[in-house]
Amino acid sequence: MARLYTVAAYITAYDDAIALNACVTALRFQSYCIQHILIVDNSSQALRLSEENQADDRLLVWHYPKNIGIAGGLALAIQWARQRQYNFLWTFDQDSTPASDCLEHLLAAYVKLATEAYVIGMIAPTAIDARTGQTVKPSLFLGDRFRGFVPVNPTLPYECDAPITSGALVSLRTVAHVEPPDAGLFIDGIDLDYGLRLRQAGFHNLVVPDAAMYHRFGVPFQLEILGRKKVFQLYSPLRYYYICRNHTYLELRHSQGWYRLTCCLRRLKFLLLTVLKILAFDAAPKGQKAIACVTGTYHGFLGRLGKTW
Incomplete structure (x- = not known):
């Protein structure tokens, strides 16, 4: 060319x-x-x-x-x-x-x-x-x-x-x-x-x-559920924090009208499933990673950005 x-x-x-x-x-x-x-x-x-x-x-x-x-x-x-x-x-x-x-x-x-x-x-x-x-x-x-x-x-x-x-x-x-x-x-x-x-x-x-x-993303973890292989990505506490915070912030920011309510519900669902995944499959420190997800989601709802973790 x-x-x-x-x-x-x-x-x-x-x-x-x-x-x-x-x-x-x-x-x-x-x-x-x-x-x-x-x-x-x-x-x-x-x-x-x-x-x-x-x-x-x-x-x-x-x-x-x-x-x-x-x-x-x-x-x-x-x-x-x-x-x-x-x-x-x-x-x-x-x-x-x-x-x-x-x-x-x-x-x-x-x-x-x-x-x-x-x-x-x-x-x-x-x-x-x-x-x-x-x-x-x-x-x-x-x-x-x-x-x-x-x-x-x-x-x-x-x-x-x-x-x-x-x-x-x-x-x-x-x-x-x-x-x-x-x-x-x-x-x-x-x-x-x-x-x-x-x-x-x-x-x-x-x-x-x-x-x-x-x-390369996180650390992949492969699991078979009902005969289907599922790959989860596992991260450090710092990365969990920014993933939860920034995705919550961005999705809420770009949602309009009633979508803002469904966005909030989806982010809470994602938080719950992510914490359960950490507790079930992730490596230590599980507690710190779970807290990072909760804190990140909360800061995302508040719109608190920057280098905060």
């Missing part, structure tokens, strides 16, 4: 040099060349890159030992890329490794589908759980909740409200029309909020099946 567009990549890094180096290496060897790779390292001590990665003059590392989170780093990266007049910013968590032709497939789909009347906000790869091999479902907002869905035709690019942020190729022509990612969300739900706000502003978000990316 002709080199039509300029692309910068961005990675949020935190306390995992192995994962960071794997992500950087995957970006360096894309079949479509990336101009720069910006890393925001939120670790208290700067992570060490391999000699091969350090030698790549496309890398730029910003160290924020106080930890500005995924949302804060992403907002800075969007501003940086826009000032340098890139066409796209390709956004990543350190836990992701795209296939070598991932960017090429994303841009090929963009060239084929984008028009003046059909303006694309984000175009994302198919995210695959690196531990379980399961395809991660993108989200639609259904009045009072975000819900993953399976497309009618999984072989063709399809629309969603919010692909996961990691691996999403953000068209920088859209950022003047939408507020940057909310830094108050810190580390979770950024994709749901930013993707939905792009859709509400009239842009289209797409997932491209031919573009593959592997991503």
Whole structure:
């Protein structure tokens, strides 16, 4: 494919040099060349890159030992890329490794589908759980909740409200029309909020099946229920807190009318089921994890954001 567009990549890094180096290496060897790779390292001590990665003059590392989170780093990266007049910013968590032709497939789909009347906000790869091999479902907002869905035709690019942020190729022509990612969300739900706000502003978000990316989420726990295998993701207390807080806040914020009541009931149901899952299947400290879920849900109802756990 002709080199039509300029692309910068961005990675949020935190306390995992192995994962960071794997992500950087995957970006360096894309079949479509990336101009720069910006890393925001939120670790208290700067992570060490391999000699091969350090030698790549496309890398730029910003160290924020106080930890500005995924949302804060992403907002800075969007501003940086826009000032340098890139066409796209390709956004990543350190836990992701795209296939070598991932960017090429994303841009090929963009060239084929984008028009003046059909303006694309984000175009994302198919995210695959690196531990379980399961395809991660993108989200639609259904009045009072975000819900993953399976497309009618999984072989063709399809629309969603919010692909996961990691691996999403953000068209920088859209950022003047939408507020940057909310830094108050810190580390979770950024994709749901930013993707939905792009859709509400009239842009289209797409997932491209031919573009593959592997991503690590929590710690998977597989259970067979009535003959069907079910995979649960288990997390740290900190991550449980932000998941419960941010999803409660975002779903309530975007719900309107009677949907606000059903949203509250659904969030309480989710809280109950999550606490039961923790008590039944999760590792210690079970009590701390359960308290994190309760506290996070409460803070979500209050709209209390920021780095609060």
